[in-house]
Amino acid sequence: MTDVLLFKDIDEPGLNTLAVYEARGGYTALRKALAMTPAAVLEQLEASGLRGRGGAGFQMGKKVSFLPKGAMSKYLVCNADESEPGTFKDRELMQKNPHMLIEGIAIASYAAGADRSFIYIRGEYVLPADILDAALAEASEAGYLGEDILGSEHSLSLVVHRGAGAYICGEETGLLDSLEGKRGNPRLKPPFPANQGLYQGPTLINNVETLSTVPAITLMGGAEYAKLGVQSSTGTKLVSVSGHVQRPGNYEIELGISSREIIFGLAGGPLPGREIKCWFPGGSSAPVLTPADLDVPYDFDSLAKAGSMLGSGAIIIVDDSTPIVELATKVAKFYRHES
Amino acid sequence: MSTMPSQRASGWDQAVDLEKEPALIPDDATTDVPAELRKSIEDAMARYPDSRSAAIPALHAAQQLHGWCSPEAIEQVACVMGVTPAYLDSVASFYDMLENHPVGRHSVYVCTNISCSLRGADALLESVLAQAGEDPDFNVRAFECLGACDIAPMASVDGVYVGPLELADVPQLLDDARAGRPVLPAKQLATRLVADPHANSQEFPAHAEESGRP
Numbered sequence: 001m002t003d004v005l006l007f008k009d010i011d012e013p014g015l016n017t018l019a020v021y022e023a024r025g026g027y028t029a030l031r032k033a034l035a036m037t038p039a040a041v042l043e044q045l046e047a048s049g050l051r052g053r054g055g056a057g058f059q060m061g062k063k064v065s066f067l068p069k070g071a072m073s074k075y076l077v078c079n080a081d082e083s084e085p086g087t088f089k090d091r092e093l094m095q096k097n098p099h100m101l102i103e104g105i106a107i108a109s110y111a112a113g114a115d116r117s118f119i120y121i122r123g124e125y126v127l128p129a130d131i132l133d134a135a136l137a138e139a140s141e142a143g144y145l146g147e148d149i150l151g152s153e154h155s156l157s158l159v160v161h162r163g164a165g166a167y168i169c170g171e172e173t174g175l176l177d178s179l180e181g182k183r184g185n186p187r188l189k190p191p192f193p194a195n196q197g198l199y200q201g202p203t204l205i206n207n208v209e210t211l212s213t214v215p216a217i218t219l220m221g222g223a224e225y226a227k228l229g230v231q232s233s234t235g236t237k238l239v240s241v242s243g244h245v246q247r248p249g250n251y252e253i254e255l256g257i258s259s260r261e262i263i264f265g266l267a268g269g270p271l272p273g274r275e276i277k278c279w280f281p282g283g284s285s286a287p288v289l290t291p292a293d294l295d296v297p298y299d300f301d302s303l304a305k306a307g308s309m310l311g312s313g314a315i316i317i318v319d320d321s322t323p324i325v326e327l328a329t330k331v332a333k334f335y336r337h338e339s
Numbered sequence: 340m341s342t343m344p345s346q347r348a349s350g351w352d353q354a355v356d357l358e359k360e361p362a363l364i365p366d367d368a369t370t371d372v373p374a375e376l377r378k379s380i381e382d383a384m385a386r387y388p389d390s391r392s393a394a395i396p397a398l399h400a401a402q403q404l405h406g407w408c409s410p411e412a413i414e415q416v417a418c419v420m421g422v423t424p425a426y427l428d429s430v431a432s433f434y435d436m437l438e439n440h441p442v443g444r445h446s447v448y449v450c451t452n453i454s455c456s457l458r459g460a461d462a463l464l465e466s467v468l469a470q471a472g473e474d475p476d477f478n479v480r481a482f483e484c485l486g487a488c489d490i491a492p493m494a495s496v497d498g499v500y501v502g503p504l505e506l507a508d509v510p511q512l513l514d515d516a517r518a519g520r521p522v523l524p525a526k527q528l529a530t531r532l533v534a535d536p537h538a539n540s541q542e543f544p545a546h547a548e549e550s551g552r553p
Contacts, residue, residue: 007538085452085484092533116388123399123436124448124485126498127529159386164395165435167483181394183433199389242454242488249489249534266535284453316454316488330456334483
């Protein structure tokens with residue numbers, strides 16, 4: 001592990017405040033971006049190869065480029081409805097470094113030409129939402145949000161919108177309906193949100209971790225970022241490791257390292273006297289892998305080739321004390337309840 | 340009330356009363372809305388290009404006042420928002436955190452999803468239910484993944500995340516909630532450090548001491 005972008009000094013006391021965030025270089029990426037043209041900022045995002053960190057793994061830069069050009073109301077929606085079982089990385093980012101997300105939103109909205117933005121955060125995340133609200137007030141006060149940001153012609157409003165508990169609202173079109181004040185039923189696609197999203201307007205939807213990575217890409221440049229990780233999975237990724245491991249928690253890894261290195265090297269491996277029976281590499285929606293798959297590189301394409309998926313980056317370890325039928329029943333019941 | 344079955348809109352599990360006149364948008368002149376609630380709903384409506392986006396925040400505010408999304412609560416929100424009670428009922432019945440029945444004022448959501456259940460959540464839920472399931476002050480529920488598998492098994496007590504919980508923690512947890520004290524301060528997620536050993540390039544000793552982490 002060499003590069004720490006998202007978790008750098010994450011536990012520094014007060015990092016969630018503007019003063020400390022600025023002291024360690026916060027909002028310099030936004031200044032840099034606003035001195036560039038939106039097209040040049042977008043170019044860097046595309047060059048980075050950054051793939052969406054929420055589950056689908058779609059190229060972020062490409063997603064931004066799908067928004068129609070021209071003067072019209074466009075929206076940016078940050079998906080903070082972190083609900084895929086086993087996933088808790090966005091919570092850590094929002095609670096400990098909320099300004100990095102706000103800065104990422106400000107830069108991405110500039111690249112996309114969006115002037116209204118929303119963070120849809122799951123209602124259960126009371127503390128992270130309170131922290132985001134406080135950070136939002138500070139950022140507005142300092143002129144990083146609002147009208148003509150830092151003397152540029154870019155204006156952006158931001159609202160932290162709290163959900164009320166529904167797994168399906170993590171799906172982007174269900175999230176949009178919920179944000180419009182309806183039941184969170186998914187919509188049929190097409191039309192895609194880039195054309196008809198929130199309030200039927202062009203909408204860019206990205207995950208918290210994806211947007212939080214944008215300041216780092218802007219500072220280091222897309223090509224430099226793309227040197228991290230492996231060819232089709234660039235950069236670093238937060239993984240949430242849980243279940244039957246010694247050190248459950250969030251880790252920032254370079255994509256492409258072996259899954260064994262994460263599970264044993266970082267998370268300490270199975271509990272004493274136990275062996276791994278199976279593991280979910282990307283949340284409970286991801287097909288289960290076995291101990292024979294532990295040397296699969298942890299990246300989008302290698303996990304797909306192994307028959308599963310990277311998903312949200314939630315690794316759930318199940319040891320030999322667990323009856324598989326009971327586990328499968330539990331997972332199936334969850335999807336029934338949320339369907 | 341203990342664990343709820345999955346929630347559906349009325350009309351799904353229970354037949355709609357076809358004899359009743361459909362409810363219209365409540366009349367401002369005849370609907371009594373507490374001033375504070377009206378203000379918080381209007382503030383929420385002002386934050387969005389389309390005021391209907393305020394449905395969840397408005398229902399949440401009404402629930403805080405009334406304890407649940409009662410017909411009276413829905414009526415008041417409908418009046419301020421200018422929508423029908425049926426519309427809000429359809430919203431309220433969709434979301435797990437909006438209550439469609441009277442519940443105890445202290446919520447204890449015990450996560451019973453996969454990672455927590457691998458670490459003993461089922462026994463934890465049973466213990467909480469046995470000690471507070473019939474207590475009218477408590478709203479004990481099995482909840483889907485709360486996004487805190489690093490402290491499994493865990494619970495959200497009046498919105499505060501605590502874990503990893505042992506069965507021996509349950510009496511203290513309930514006492515703290517009942518007394519309005521901070522719940523199990525040493526086990527609150529708020530003070531936990533990131534697990535990744537590479538995350539912090541500096542030492543933050545003062546913070547580390549408060550973390551309660553082994």
